Amino acid sequence: MENPIIQLNGLSKHYGSKKAVENLSLKINKGEIFGLLGPNGAGKTTTILMMLGLSEPTSGEALVCGINATNNPIAVKRKVGYMPDNVGFYDNMTALENLMYIGRLSGIPEEKIAVKARETMELVGLGDELYKKTGAYSRGMKQRLALADLLIREPEVMILDEPTLGIDPAGIKEFLVLIRQLSRQQGLTVLLSSHHLHQMQQICDRVGIFVEGQLLMEGNIDTLSGNLFGKESYVIQVTVREPLANAQALQQELQQLEHVNKAATSEYGVELSCSQDITPDIVRFFVHKGLNVTGVQKKEYGLDEIYQRFFENNAKKHVQ
Amino acid sequence: MMKSLIAFNPFFRQHAPASPFRVMVRKEVGDHIRSWRFIIMLVLILLTFIGAMYVSLSNIRKAATNLNDPDRIFVYLKLLTTSDNTLPTFHIFISFLGPLLGIALGFDAINAEKNNGTLIRLMAQPVYRDNLLLAKFYAALKVIGTLFFSLVLLMIGGGMIITGAPLEASELFRILAFAVLSVIYVGFWLSLAITLSVKFRHAATSALTAIGIWLFFTIFYQIIVNMIMNAILPDPAYLQQDSIIAYNNLVLSLLRVAPSQLYTDAATTLLMPSVRSLGPLTMEQMAGAIPAPLPLKESLMIVWPQVTGLLAATTACFALAYFLFMRREIRT
Structure with a gap:
C-alpha cells in the first residue's frame, strides 16, 4: 500500500554556490525503516533539518505526515522525533530531569510526566541510572538517553542522525535491535542516516545512497546490488x-x-x-x-561493494 | 468545542500542560539561582549593599538634621544616598556592578546551549525558536527583579527598625521606581550580553566583548568625549553665556550615550527629590525657585527621557539578538 509519510519533492539547499542538497525527491512509507546512506558531508543532516523545518530549503518542499515542514514546523515537530548526531544534555541535571524537561516542552501533562519518563528510561535500558548526572554518562548511555528523549514524545516518525556514532560494536547491535523492535511493535516510521554500511544492512528495509547532495539510488539492498552490478551479481x-x-x-x-x-x-x-x-x-x-x-x-554484494563502486565511479567522474 | 472549553475553564486549566515558554523560564530560573556565578554576584552585591547601608546609617543623624538640605525629611531616601565619602552610595555601586550582573547572567545564554548540543535538541521539540530567546531574557530579568526588590524592601524594613521613622508614600514609590530603574539598567546589559552570545560562538569571546563594552563606557568614553570636546571647543572666556550653555548641553548629551550615565542621572533624580534638572540651569530659570523637594510626578517627568533611552537601548539589543538568532542555522 502506497502511503508516503515522508515525501520530498525536488528539495534543494544551496549555501552560496555550494549545493548541499540538489533536487532530492524521496518517498518513505509508513512503518518503514529507511536508511540514508552517504559519506560525511553528503547532505544527509541538511536534508533531515529541512524535513524538520529547522533549515529552509532553497527550492522544493518537504512534506512530513502531509504537513509542509517549512511553513508549519511546529506541527511537524509534534509528530516527528529527532535525534541529532551529537546530542548534548544539561550536565548539571540528572538524566531523569533532562528527560522530564523535554517531556514538559513537548506538552506532556505534568501529572503523567514522572511515570512516563521512568517507563521510557526502563525501555531504553537506563532504569538503573535515573538519578545519575548526565555529565557522568558514557557516550552509549547518552545515545540511549537521546532515544528515550525521542520515545517519551510518542512520535509517529523517528529521525535518527548517525545514531550509532561512538558506540562500541556490542552496543550498536543492541541499539539497532531496539530500534527495529520499537519500529515493528509500534508501527513507527524510522529514518536513519549513517555512513556505516553493515549496520544499515542489518536494520533497514530500504536504503537511499546519497552522494554530494544527490540521491543516486534507492531501494532494498538486493535491488541496489542488482542495479549496480548488472548481471554479475x-x-x-x-x-x-x-x-x-x-x-x-x-x-x-x-x-x-x-x-x-x-x-x-x-x-x-x-x-x-x-x-x-x-x-x-x-x-x-x-x-x-x-x-x-x-x-x-x-x-x-553487500553495501560495502555498492559503496565502493560508487566511490570509484565518483572518483572517476572527478578525474574527468 | 471541547478543546476551547478546556482552555477557558479555570477548573480544567490546571490539568493542561504548561506552555513551553513557562517550562523554559522555570528551568532557566532554576539554573540561575543554582549557578556559581550568580551566587558570586549575589554575594558581591549583598556586600556592597551592607557596606553602603552601614556607612549611611552611621551618618543618617547628621544627614537628617542638616537644615541646608531640603531632602532631609526623606529618611529612607537619605539611607540610599548618604555617604561620608569613604564608600560610594548604593546606586553608584549598582552603576558599576549592575552591568557585571547582567553580563554574568547572559553572556553564554545561546552559545553554551549550542556548544553543548542542547540547542538542537530543544529546537527539535515543538517549540518556537523565539521562545528560547525570550525565556532566557525573561528568566534572568525575573531573578534580577527579585534580587533588587528584596534588597530595597530589606533596606526599608531594616531602616524602620533602626531609625523608627515613618515611611512616606512618595518615598516608597521613589524607592520602588529606583528598583524598577535598576532592573531596566541591568536588563540592558543582559540583552547586550544575550545578543553577543548569539553572535559569538564561544562563551569566552562573548563575555570578554561584553566586559570590553562595559569598560569602554565606564572608563574611556568620558575621557574620550572630554578630550575631543576640549580640542574642538573655543575658549569659554570668549563665549556668550548662552553659547556656553549650549556647548555644555552638547557635552552632556554626548555623555548620555553611555548607559551608566543615564542610570546615574535617573537614579540621582529619583532618590534626591530636590534635583530639578539634569542639565545646566540659567539664572532666569532659577529665579524665584525655592530649594524644595519636587513631587514624585515631576521627578518622574525629569527622568523619563533617561528611562526611555535605557528601554530603547535594551529593545534595540534584543531586537538585534532576535534578528541574528531567527535566521541562524542551528546545526553545530
Missing part, C-alpha cells in the same frame, strides 16, 4: 592446491557453462561472475576435472 572464487596446468582451456570451458558471464583464471584459482548462484555446479565441475579444491568463496 554473484562472484564465486575457487582456489586450488596445485597451480593450474591448462588455465586457458579451463577458462574456455568454464565460460561455456550456463549462467556464467565471465571467468578469470590466476595461478592458483578462478574467479567467476555468474548471473545466478551456481556454486554447487562449479564445485562439481572442478571435482570432475580432478582439481584439488581448497576453498570456494561466494561473494555477495
Whole structure:
C-alpha cells in the first residue's frame, strides 16, 4: 500500500554556490525503516533539518505526515522525533530531569510526566541510572538517553542522525535491535542516516545512497546490488592446491557453462561472475576435472561493494 | 468545542500542560539561582549593599538634621544616598556592578546551549525558536527583579527598625521606581550580553566583548568625549553665556550615550527629590525657585527621557539578538 509519510519533492539547499542538497525527491512509507546512506558531508543532516523545518530549503518542499515542514514546523515537530548526531544534555541535571524537561516542552501533562519518563528510561535500558548526572554518562548511555528523549514524545516518525556514532560494536547491535523492535511493535516510521554500511544492512528495509547532495539510488539492498552490478551479481572464487596446468582451456570451458558471464583464471584459482548462484555446479565441475579444491568463496554484494563502486565511479567522474 | 472549553475553564486549566515558554523560564530560573556565578554576584552585591547601608546609617543623624538640605525629611531616601565619602552610595555601586550582573547572567545564554548540543535538541521539540530567546531574557530579568526588590524592601524594613521613622508614600514609590530603574539598567546589559552570545560562538569571546563594552563606557568614553570636546571647543572666556550653555548641553548629551550615565542621572533624580534638572540651569530659570523637594510626578517627568533611552537601548539589543538568532542555522 502506497502511503508516503515522508515525501520530498525536488528539495534543494544551496549555501552560496555550494549545493548541499540538489533536487532530492524521496518517498518513505509508513512503518518503514529507511536508511540514508552517504559519506560525511553528503547532505544527509541538511536534508533531515529541512524535513524538520529547522533549515529552509532553497527550492522544493518537504512534506512530513502531509504537513509542509517549512511553513508549519511546529506541527511537524509534534509528530516527528529527532535525534541529532551529537546530542548534548544539561550536565548539571540528572538524566531523569533532562528527560522530564523535554517531556514538559513537548506538552506532556505534568501529572503523567514522572511515570512516563521512568517507563521510557526502563525501555531504553537506563532504569538503573535515573538519578545519575548526565555529565557522568558514557557516550552509549547518552545515545540511549537521546532515544528515550525521542520515545517519551510518542512520535509517529523517528529521525535518527548517525545514531550509532561512538558506540562500541556490542552496543550498536543492541541499539539497532531496539530500534527495529520499537519500529515493528509500534508501527513507527524510522529514518536513519549513517555512513556505516553493515549496520544499515542489518536494520533497514530500504536504503537511499546519497552522494554530494544527490540521491543516486534507492531501494532494498538486493535491488541496489542488482542495479549496480548488472548481471554479475554473484562472484564465486575457487582456489586450488596445485597451480593450474591448462588455465586457458579451463577458462574456455568454464565460460561455456550456463549462467556464467565471465571467468578469470590466476595461478592458483578462478574467479567467476555468474548471473545466478551456481556454486554447487562449479564445485562439481572442478571435482570432475580432478582439481584439488581448497576453498570456494561466494561473494555477495553487500553495501560495502555498492559503496565502493560508487566511490570509484565518483572518483572517476572527478578525474574527468 | 471541547478543546476551547478546556482552555477557558479555570477548573480544567490546571490539568493542561504548561506552555513551553513557562517550562523554559522555570528551568532557566532554576539554573540561575543554582549557578556559581550568580551566587558570586549575589554575594558581591549583598556586600556592597551592607557596606553602603552601614556607612549611611552611621551618618543618617547628621544627614537628617542638616537644615541646608531640603531632602532631609526623606529618611529612607537619605539611607540610599548618604555617604561620608569613604564608600560610594548604593546606586553608584549598582552603576558599576549592575552591568557585571547582567553580563554574568547572559553572556553564554545561546552559545553554551549550542556548544553543548542542547540547542538542537530543544529546537527539535515543538517549540518556537523565539521562545528560547525570550525565556532566557525573561528568566534572568525575573531573578534580577527579585534580587533588587528584596534588597530595597530589606533596606526599608531594616531602616524602620533602626531609625523608627515613618515611611512616606512618595518615598516608597521613589524607592520602588529606583528598583524598577535598576532592573531596566541591568536588563540592558543582559540583552547586550544575550545578543553577543548569539553572535559569538564561544562563551569566552562573548563575555570578554561584553566586559570590553562595559569598560569602554565606564572608563574611556568620558575621557574620550572630554578630550575631543576640549580640542574642538573655543575658549569659554570668549563665549556668550548662552553659547556656553549650549556647548555644555552638547557635552552632556554626548555623555548620555553611555548607559551608566543615564542610570546615574535617573537614579540621582529619583532618590534626591530636590534635583530639578539634569542639565545646566540659567539664572532666569532659577529665579524665584525655592530649594524644595519636587513631587514624585515631576521627578518622574525629569527622568523619563533617561528611562526611555535605557528601554530603547535594551529593545534595540534584543531586537538585534532576535534578528541574528531567527535566521541562524542551528546545526553545530
